[in-house]
Amino acid sequence: MRGNPSTSRALNRRLILNLLRHRGALSRAEIATITGLSPAAVTMVVTELMGETLLIECGVQPGVQTGATGRRPVPIDINYAAHLAVGFKLRHDSIDCVLTDLATTPLTSFSMPVVDTQPETMVDAIDKAIPALLKAAGRKGEPIMGVGVSIPGEIDAIKGICLQSPRFGWTNLPFPEILRARIHVPVWIDDDIAAFTVAQRLFGAGRQHRDFIALAVGTGIGASLVIGGEIYHGSHGVAGKLGHVVTEKNGRLCECGRRGCLQAHAAEPAMIEQWAAKAGAPTGIRPSDLRDAFLAAVEAGDAVALGIVEEAGLRIGRHLADFVNLFDPEVIIAGGESMHYAEALLAPIRRGMSDYLFFTRPDILPDWIAGSWARGAAALATQHLFNFERTEPSSNK
Numbered sequence: 293m294r295g296n297p298s299t300s301r302a303l304n305r306r307l308i309l310n311l312l313r314h315r316g317a318l319s320r321a322e323i324a325t326i327t328g329l330s331p332a333a334v335t336m337v338v339t340e341l342m343g344e345t346l347l348i349e350c351g352v353q354p355g356v357q358t359g360a361t362g363r364r365p366v367p368i369d370i371n372y373a374a375h376l377a378v379g380f381k382l383r384h385d386s387i388d389c390v391l392t393d394l395a396t397t398p399l400t401s402f403s404m405p406v407v408d409t410q411p412e413t414m415v416d417a418i419d420k421a422i423p424a425l426l427k428a429a430g431r432k433g434e435p436i437m438g439v440g441v442s443i444p445g446e447i448d449a450i451k452g453i454c455l456q457s458p459r460f461g462w463t464n465l466p467f468p469e470i471l472r473a474r475i476h477v478p479v480w481i482d483d484d485i486a487a488f489t490v491a492q493r494l495f496g497a498g499r500q501h502r503d504f505i506a507l508a509v510g511t512g513i514g515a516s517l518v519i520g521g522e523i524y525h526g527s528h529g530v531a532g533k534l535g536h537v538v539t540e541k542n543g544r545l546c547e548c549g550r551r552g553c554l555q556a557h558a559a560e561p562a563m564i565e566q567w568a569a570k571a572g573a574p575t576g577i578r579p580s581d582l583r584d585a586f587l588a589a590v591e592a593g594d595a596v597a598l599g600i601v602e603e604a605g606l607r608i609g610r611h612l613a614d615f616v617n618l619f620d621p622e623v624i625i626a627g628g629e630s631m632h633y634a635e636a637l638l639a640p641i642r643r644g645m646s647d648y649l650f651f652t653r654p655d656i657l658p659d660w661i662a663g664s665w666a667r668g669a670a671a672l673a674t675q676h677l678f679n680f681e682r683t684e685p686s687s688n689k
């Protein structure tokens with residue numbers, strides 16, 4: 293992370309913002325020493341960023357003269373609190389909504405029910421949710437820097453197109469364009485796991501790692517690769533489809549229409565379905581109640597439930613090992629709703645992975661709280677400031 297005198301101003305801005313994101317507050321002189329930029333260049337960029345309220349001088353009382361010769365250097369930091377981003381995680385029956393600051397720290401959040409998965413229904417709900425979020429956080433009428441939306445499916449994040457979402461019945465849908473026409477704020481989209489990974493990369497457990505795998509286990513199973521500090525999307529934006537690696541020839545039917553995919557055998561709905569059949573759970577029970585009953589059985593140490601979670605974990609671990617053998621990550625960061633099974637799931641994933649590892653044995657670090665999906669979506673909006681990956685999608689130009 294070093295600049296040079298010919299580096300353009302835009303790059304210097306990102307250099308300084310990312311340095312402060314990694315290291316916290318630094319003085320102008322320290323920024324110049326670490327980046328190799330001239331003190332004059334640092335002063336110019338810092339002044340510009342302060343003018344945009346993106347940077348702030350720390351511990352300075354308003355009105356007090358600073359920066360004069362002989363005074364203690366004033367630390368500069370990112371003004372996380374001054375900017376707002378909004379994240380939405382679309383589900384088939386609801387939308388998780390969150391308002392965050394620039395560090396994607398949630399300020400307020402709620403879930404909004406939707407009656408169907410029509411794009412118009414989702415746009416209507418988001419349009420209503422934004423003022424409601426601002427009001428709930430006591431920030432009524434304040435501008436937001438952008439909106440991030442995470443969608444389950446295959447997404448071309450750069451072009452801003454949902455290529456397909458079997459869960460929603462969407463194909464080649466320019467969702468950001470449709471949404472932006474309504475709310476008049478820049479919109480970014482990506483799939484759930486990429487969004488989760490962006491948040492992890494910027495401000496989560498992945499902050500200090502340049503090469504890692506983000507694993508998510510919930511309704512589906514997915515993985516995202518961060519290589520050299522950037523998310524690897526693949527040539528069609530569909531890299532990391534760990535959930536659709538075939539684990540069993542002619543196995544259980546997957547939502548993608550094929551048989552034997554890992555997620556059809558090891559994602560949460562598969563575990564619950566197998567348990568309900570084996571344990572003779574009453575039929576007609578609400579899915580959320582069934583899910584709670586399964587979790588309770590796992591937590592109570594029920595042998596049948598634990599056996600099902602263990603088998604799922606071993607399968608996931610086995611295929612995760614292939615990923616590790618191919619990409620040699622520093623760590624694996626695990627998220628998704630299934631993290632509530634905790635060690636009942638993580639221990640067999642580690643064991644299953646170890647059985648098939650060739651050389652390196654990366655740690656699996658769970659980093660998950662309720663609301664992490666929507667927070668990831670908000671990170672889609674904040675990431676362009678730090679630009680470790682890409683700038684605005686074409687639909688925002």
Ligand SMILES: [Zn+2]
Pocket residue numbers: 535536546547548549550553
């Ligand atoms: Zn599949």
